[in-house]
Amino acid sequence: MRQQGVTLIQMMSVLAMVALLTQLAAPAYANLTEDLRQAAAARDLAQSLRSARGDALLQNRSVVVQPLEGDWGKGWQTVLEGNQQLLREHRLGRPMRIAANLEKLRFSGLGVPLRDNGAFSGGTLQICQRAQGSSQHRVVVAPSGRVSLRSGASEAPRCAGP
Numbered sequence: 001m002r003q004q005g006v007t008l009i010q011m012m013s014v015l016a017m018v019a020l021l022t023q024l025a026a027p028a029y030a031n032l033t034e035d036l037r038q039a040a041a042a043r044d045l046a047q048s049l050r051s052a053r054g055d056a057l058l059q060n061r062s063v064v065v066q067p068l069e070g071d072w073g074k075g076w077q078t079v080l081e082g083n084q085q086l087l088r089e090h091r092l093g094r095p096m097r098i099a100a101n102l103e104k105l106r107f108s109g110l111g112v113p114l115r116d117n118g119a120f121s122g123g124t125l126q127i128c129q130r131a132q133g134s135s136q137h138r139v140v141v142a143p144s145g146r147v148s149l150r151s152g153a154s155e156a157p158r159c160a161g162p
Contacts, residue, residue, distance in 0.1 A: 035136065038127045041092060042137035042149055045076065045125060048090055049105065049139065049147045052078045055087060056107035065105045072098035072125060081106060097128040099159050105141060112145045128159035135159050
């Protein structure tokens, strides 16, 4: 009479292979989830900027998008300039590094981004990859006010900081 089943050696071999494959897949999964978080943050930021521009056009008043607590990586808020009425706030679940070449973004009543001195302005907000000096996702605001989302690897000197 022949018994069917697996031996202890066969079972241990299968468990060793499963453990090895899990060890190989874990870093790739972590990188994938981080990239998805960064892409979502870039989309949310671009949408908030588009909404702020739309609010400025609708109300014919300046609208400011500014970082929470001075850090774009924590989130941002949209306020009406003048009375500082909060229109919306977006807080990121987990902070991330977002490098920007502007402290805040103000859309005039005509929907164009302006600096405090009244000059036309544009800017780029780069969602930085952890432990690298590069960016996969960028939100670009043209001097005309058009907000675009760009993806693809690019060197980001502002991301190279601590």
